[in-house]
Amino acid sequence: PENILCVTATGHMVKIIDFGFARRYNPREKLKVNFGTPEFLPPEVVSYEPVSYSSDMWSMGVITYMLLSGLSPFLGDNDTETLNNVLVADWYFDEEAFEGISDEAKDFVSNLIIKQKSGRISAAQCLQHPWLNNLADKAKRVNRRLKSQVLLRKYVMRRRWKKNFIGVCAANRFKKITSSGSLTALGI
Numbered sequence: 061p062e063n064i065l066c067v068t069a070t071g072h073m074v075k076i077i078d079f080g081f082a083r084r085y086n087p088r089e090k091l092k093v094n095f096g097t098p099e100f101l102p103p104e105v106v107s108y109e110p111v112s113y114s115s116d117m118w119s120m121g122v123i124t125y126m127l128l129s130g131l132s133p134f135l136g137d138n139d140t141e142t143l144n145n146v147l148v149a150d151w152y153f154d155e156e157a158f159e160g161i162s163d164e165a166k167d168f169v170s171n172l173i174i175k176q177k178s179g180r181i182s183a184a185q186c187l188q189h190p191w192l193n194n195l196a197d198k199a200k201r202v203n204r205r206l207k208s209q210v211l212l213r214k215y216v217m218r219r220r221w222k223k224n225f226i227g228v229c230a231a232n233r234f235k236k237i238t239s240s241g242s243l244t245a246l247g248i
Contacts, residue, residue: 062219063097064123076123087112098142099132103175106143114177120186121172128165129157130211133173149175157211164191 067073085091090110102118104111125133133151136142145151151173153166168191171181186192 062216064127074127085111085113098139098146099135101143101146102177103147103149104177106147112177113182114180117172117180117183117186118174118177121169121180124165125151125169125173126212126215128161128169128208129154130208130213130215131157132215149173157208162191164189164194167191 063076063078065075065077067075083091083093092108092110093105094108096105100119100122102111102115104115122133125131131154134142134145136145153161153169158166168186168189171189172186174180181189
């Protein structure tokens with residue numbers, strides 16, 4: 061995803077960036093938002109209901125799903141379809157993409173991508189989850205991590221291609237309008 065960067069080319073540390081619309085959250089006040097990247101929005105944001113700390117946990121689950129598999133659990137052909145997919149919250153572990161991914165990792169994701177925000181685990185519970193605490197066998201997963209990196213690169217390339225395609229279509233439409241003289245009729 062565009063808003064997640066690797067700290068180094070070979071390291072495993074990532075940073076989440078682009079908090080341009082971020083707000084300080086006060087749990088004593090109801091906060092509703094209507095912006096964000098559609099794939100990562102929790103259902104309560106799409107429904108314009110109050111958000112909470114658990115809303116961020118949904119997004120963390122989606123990010124984790126993507127980092128493990130290179131796939132997005134809710135991406136549709138357009139933003140409307142993606143938002144509908146989020147609202148339905150019907151997702152699954154793609155068999156091929158999650159081949160070799162531990163049950164603990166899947167359990168971690170499953171405890172975050174839950175439609176009802178009250179059912180999601182907290183950040184503190186995430187840090188206590190067996191998947192994050194089981195460091196001994198993580199070294200064995202180097203080959204699996206490489207496969208998910210390849211899938212993630214393909215995902216990023218598809219997203220870039222889609223954006224470029226939309227830009228080319230818009231440029232072609234503009235060219236047709238300007239060459240037909242339609243702009244003069246509009247006073248431009």
